Amino acid sequence: xxxxxxxxxxxxxxxxxxxxxxxxxxxxxxxxxxxxxxxxxxxxxxxxxxxxxxxxxxxxxxxxxxxxxxxxxxxxxxxxxxxxxxxxxxxxxxxxxxxxxxxxxxxxxxxxxxxxxxxxxxxxxxxxxxxxxxxxxxxxxxxxxxxxxxxxxxxxxxxxxxxxxxxxxxxxxxxxxxxxxxxxxxxxxxxxxxxxxxxxxxxxxxxxxxxxxxxxxxxxxxxxxxxxxxxxxxxxxxxxxxxxxxxxxxxxxxxxxxxxxxxxxxxxxxxxxxxxxxxxxxxxxxxxxxxxxxxxxxxxxxxxxxxxxxxxxxxxxxxxxxxxxxxxxxxxxxxxxxxxxxxxxxxxxxxxxxxxxxxxxxxxxxxxxxxxxxxxxxxxxxxxxxxxxxxxxxxxxxxxxxxxxxxxxxxxxxxxxxxxxxxxxxxxxxxxxxxxxxxxxxxxxxxxxxxxxxxxxxxxxxxxxxxxxxxxxxxxxxxxxxxxxxxxxxxxxxxxxxxxxxxxxxxxxxxxxxxxxxxxxxxxxxxxxxxxxxxxxxxxxxxxxxxxxxxxxxxxxxxxxx
Amino acid sequence: xxxxxxxxxxxxxxxxxxxxxxxxxxxxxxxxxxxxxxxxxxxxxxxxxxxxxxxxxxxxxxxxxxxxxxxxxxxxxxxxxxxxxxxxxxxxxxxxxxxxxxxxxxxxxxxxxxxxxxxxxxxxxxxxxxxxxxxxxxxxxxxxxxxxxxxxxxxxxxxxxxxxxxxxxxxxxxxxxxxxxxxxxxxxxxxxxxxxxxxxxxxxxxxxxxxxxxxxxxxxxxxxxxxxxxxxxxxxxxxxxxxxxxxxxxxxxxxxxxxxxxxxxxxxxxxxxxxxxxxxxxxxxxxxxxxxxxxxxxxxxxxxxxxxxxxxxxxxxxxxxxxxxxxxxxxxxxxxxxxxxxxxxxxxxxxxxxxxxxxxxxxxxxxxxxxxxxxxxxxxxxx
Numbered sequence: 001x002x003x004x005x006x007x008x009x010x011x012x013x014x015x016x017x018x019x020x021x022x023x024x025x026x027x028x029x030x031x032x033x034x035x036x037x038x039x040x041x042x043x044x045x046x047x048x049x050x051x052x053x054x055x056x057x058x059x060x061x062x063x064x065x066x067x068x069x070x071x072x073x074x075x076x077x078x079x080x081x082x083x084x085x086x087x088x089x090x091x092x093x094x095x096x097x098x099x100x101x102x103x104x105x106x107x108x109x110x111x112x113x114x115x116x117x118x119x120x121x122x123x124x125x126x127x128x129x130x131x132x133x134x135x136x137x138x139x140x141x142x143x144x145x146x147x148x149x150x151x152x153x154x155x156x157x158x159x160x161x162x163x164x165x166x167x168x169x170x171x172x173x174x175x176x177x178x179x180x181x182x183x184x185x186x187x188x189x190x191x192x193x194x195x196x197x198x199x200x201x202x203x204x205x206x207x208x209x210x211x212x213x214x215x216x217x218x219x220x221x222x223x224x225x226x227x228x229x230x231x232x233x234x235x236x237x238x239x240x241x242x243x244x245x246x247x248x249x250x251x252x253x254x255x256x257x258x259x260x261x262x263x264x265x266x267x268x269x270x271x272x273x274x275x276x277x278x279x280x281x282x283x284x285x286x287x288x289x290x291x292x293x294x295x296x297x298x299x300x301x302x303x304x305x306x307x308x309x310x311x312x313x314x315x316x317x318x319x320x321x322x323x324x325x326x327x328x329x330x331x332x333x334x335x336x337x338x339x340x341x342x343x344x345x346x347x348x349x350x351x352x353x354x355x356x357x358x359x360x361x362x363x364x365x366x367x368x369x370x371x372x373x374x375x376x377x378x379x380x381x382x383x384x385x386x387x388x389x390x391x392x393x394x395x396x397x398x399x400x401x402x403x404x405x406x407x408x409x410x411x412x413x414x415x416x417x418x419x420x421x422x423x424x425x426x427x428x429x430x431x432x433x434x435x436x437x438x439x440x441x442x443x444x445x446x447x448x449x450x451x452x453x454x455x456x457x458x459x460x461x462x463x464x465x466x467x468x469x470x471x472x473x474x475x476x477x478x479x480x481x482x483x484x485x486x487x488x489x490x491x492x493x494x495x496x497x498x499x500x501x502x503x504x505x506x507x508x509x510x511x512x513x514x515x516x517x518x519x520x521x522x523x524x525x526x527x528x529x530x531x532x533x534x535x536x537x538x539x540x541x542x543x544x545x546x547x548x549x550x551x552x553x554x555x556x557x558x559x560x561x562x
Numbered sequence: 563x564x565x566x567x568x569x570x571x572x573x574x575x576x577x578x579x580x581x582x583x584x585x586x587x588x589x590x591x592x593x594x595x596x597x598x599x600x601x602x603x604x605x606x607x608x609x610x611x612x613x614x615x616x617x618x619x620x621x622x623x624x625x626x627x628x629x630x631x632x633x634x635x636x637x638x639x640x641x642x643x644x645x646x647x648x649x650x651x652x653x654x655x656x657x658x659x660x661x662x663x664x665x666x667x668x669x670x671x672x673x674x675x676x677x678x679x680x681x682x683x684x685x686x687x688x689x690x691x692x693x694x695x696x697x698x699x700x701x702x703x704x705x706x707x708x709x710x711x712x713x714x715x716x717x718x719x720x721x722x723x724x725x726x727x728x729x730x731x732x733x734x735x736x737x738x739x740x741x742x743x744x745x746x747x748x749x750x751x752x753x754x755x756x757x758x759x760x761x762x763x764x765x766x767x768x769x770x771x772x773x774x775x776x777x778x779x780x781x782x783x784x785x786x787x788x789x790x791x792x793x794x795x796x797x798x799x800x801x802x803x804x805x806x807x808x809x810x811x812x813x814x815x816x817x818x819x820x821x822x823x824x825x826x827x828x829x830x831x832x833x834x835x836x837x838x839x840x841x842x843x844x845x846x847x848x849x850x851x852x853x854x855x856x857x858x859x860x861x862x863x864x865x866x867x868x869x870x871x872x873x874x875x876x877x878x879x880x881x882x883x884x885x886x887x888x889x890x891x892x893x894x895x896x897x898x899x900x901x902x903x904x905x906x907x908x909x910x911x912x913x914x915x916x917x918x919x920x921x922x923x924x925x926x927x928x929x930x931x932x933x934x935x936x937x938x939x940x941x942x943x944x945x
Contacts, residue, residue, distance in 0.1 A: 012640060460654065462650040462652050462654040463654045463656055465613075465615050465641070465650070465654070466648055466654040466712075466715070467656075467667065467671075468614070468615070468640070468641035468642050469613050469614075469615070469644075469646055469647070469648040470642075470647070470648075470667050470668035470715065470716075470719070471642045471645065471668050471671045471719065472642055472667070472671040473640075473642055476642075476671050480667070480670075480671070481656055484658045485656070485657070485658055487658075
């Protein structure tokens with residue numbers, strides 16, 4: 001029984017090579033588009049042919065449109081960051097620190113926008129608040145509330161929709177520390193004479209500042225780089241932003257040099273911000289969670305507080321979830337959309353057409369499902385191997401590998417799409433679904449790696465070592481011990497990637513071709529001329545996304561119980 | 563005795579630190595060895611190297627006559643190829659499996675049929691007294707039960723060598739005593755060879771037939787528990803076992819005691835001197851720095867002035883009494899522990915309660931045969 005078997009060199013190789021392969025693929029996926037963009041930005045073509053030159057940068061920096069785009073993008077990012085920090089902090093505080101009735105439900109509802117498509121949200125807000133024809137204008141006008149001042153096609157409109165979708169990021173960043181904070185820190189202030197508001201301002205908020213700023217930075221970088229919302233609300237009215245400018249540069253007559261130079265500027269800024277953040281977080285970290293501390297007491301809301309809290313929740317959930325979804329549903333079920341719901345003209349024919357009659361949308365749904373299912377699976381497999389390497393592998397190289405693999409986290413999708421476009425052009429991969437799949441995995445695997453790595457960090461290596469010492473090979477140890485233990489993280493990471501891939505637009509918009517459109521690309525194409533088909537397709541996408549959200553909740557609940 | 567486990571000249575570095583620095587020892591078939599030492603002394607690294615969880619830079623390890631690691635021939639078997647059992651300090655009971663699944667795991671990966679597996683799991687669970695918890699999920703177990711699951715899992719495939727990494731240190735005192743007895747009994751019954759790693763001397767002495775005391779990656783002493791306890795070979799071992807250590811230097815030649823021991827006199831601070839036993843193979847040269855090691859229980863403490871005290875500077879070995887001051891007294895139950903200061907040196911003494919209080923002047927009496935003298939350089943005198 002205990003007679004050992006002969007040594008298996010294959011098994012031994014697997015243990016080292018498999019995680020290493022995952023890391024290598026990850027690094028290639030990151031560096032490929034980075035280097036392609038950087039090199040392309042230095043190539044300039046004129047009458048004499050191509051040569052190495054800084055001409056692309058020189059032209060870009062002399063172009064007023066560049067500064068307009070950068071200015072607008074910084075403004076949109078900053079505005080969205082401030083607004084979503086205020087909303088996210090307030091909502092997290094209401095849910096975690098007050099006795100608001102129904103806060104368990106609000107806790108879940110506040111996260112729903114995290115799972116929805118910002119592009120659909122932006123288009124829905126056009127239906128809701130477009131000048132003259134908007135539903136809200138109509139409804140609120142009937143109540144005597146004029147909404148003439150609302151300009152949805154503006155940077156203000158972009159900020160509003162971005163804030164709705166990025167509030168859950170801030171919310172997630174601050175709610176855990178808010179819950180776990182030692183109540184004695186606040187109670188000490190109250191006992192020594194500080195009022196409630198004084199304590200909030202001078203104790204609670206400063207203590208949560210590191211978490212809040214981390215959330216703010218993530219929101220700034222990702223919201224400023226998001227292509228979806230400015231495409232719907234700014235580009236249509238000639239307002240320039242960074243992502244839409246890069247998109248424009250690649251459209252006919254295309255100027256890849258300009259797009260690449262723009263991309264290099266954005267990448268450099270993103271990496272600089274990430275370095276600054278690491279230094280700030282390294283310097284400033286408070287011990288707000290003490291082992292023996294007691295849980296914060298819940299604040300009892302008097303009726304005025306109750307009304308304010310409920311109103312804030314109502315505005316957020318209506319603005320982020322209910323109204324946009326309702327608008328899309330109403331348009332999708334109407335034979336012709338006139339800006340008002342006509343109960344007599346309700347119909348299912350838009351869905352019938354989108355699902356059974358229209359080649360573009362049929363293909364788009366299939367493509368998106370393929371990309372999401374295969375992409376999420378590949379992404380999670382990569383993430384598992386990388387997380388294993390980062391937590392169990394050669395310790396000396398971990399820091400550098402981790403930094404390299406985290407690079408795509410802040411890089412806008414459209415810039416990574418540009419990188420892959422430059423890489424794939426004139427190769428057989430060009431205009432295939434495969435290149436879109438590769439770009440998706442490259443852009444988003446770090447999210448899955450983070451999720452899996454976070455859980456792996458909490459697993460005592462002795463659990464695996466005792467399996468090995470019990471006679472299990474590395475593969476058996478993975479199959480019987482580590483993977484089952486990591487299952488919650490694997491499911492969470494898979495669902496997260498699924499949701500992201502179903503709605504992805506920025507990386508796709510430069511890479512799709514006829515036959516490889518995704519749902520989001522089809523929505524953009526249809527938004528020009530066919531609002532009914534577009535709305536029906538959007539509703540189908542919303543159903544897929546909410547389905548994933550439900551699965552997420554269900555699996556998490558059942559996993560907690562087991 | 564046949565060497566079942568043979569460790570030779572093992573070396574392992576972590577960065578600049580030599581975690582294991584040339585260690586060799588053997589364990590006989592069916593015997594039990596304890597690796598004893600403070601944390602960071604390299605004992606766990608040795609255990610993990612034997613299990614194949616750590617790769618040493620140098621040396622060789624053979625189990626049952628088969629080399630499992632040899633730096634010269636570049637042999638290094640994977641942990642699963644070494645056919646052992648291991649019990650970790652954390653128990654490492656898999657939380658996603660039931661008790662039976664945990665215990666049956668070594669049989670499962672060896673491809674044993676389900677029915678036979680179930681029977682063997684049943685038998686081993688009975689031996690460790692866990693039959694009732696068979697289908698319980700692992701997270702519902704108490705610490706003591708988890709420890710039994712880990713033990714059953716390490717024994718179920720009947721390995722000839724079982725490794726224990728601080729197996730009892732997470733249990734409360736009562737459970738620890740019980741498990742210690744049960745482990746002894748199990749080993750008698752199943753006849754496996756065992757290596758324990760522990761920092762607790764009483765655990766090592768109770769469980770093992772031989773004890774290896776380690777310090778900074780090296781072996782300080784090897785021996786049977788009684789031998790190690792009675793005659794700590796180095797100042798480090800003496801200190802580690804809780805003995806008082808009193809520095810001084812040799813004064814002169816030795817004189818033979820009644821049972822053939824060699825006595826020597828050493829000079830202490832403030833012109834005091836002390837007779838003690840010198841190890842046989844130690845050359846005695848006047849002026850060599852030495853340390854005198856005294857067991858707490860062997861220091862007699864009385865309130866001063868009770869009776870006339872004999873001369874502190876005697877010329878032949880006999881009881882010697884020193885004047886000191888009690889600095890602290892703590893109540894231990896039947897006994898009391900005193901901290902005594904003599905000529906600037908702190909000594910601890912454990913005596914039946916005698917009413918000495920902090921601040922009292924005391925007479926301290928030491929018998930030469932209770933006082934072990936080592937060269938200060940023998941072994942490394944490290945805290």
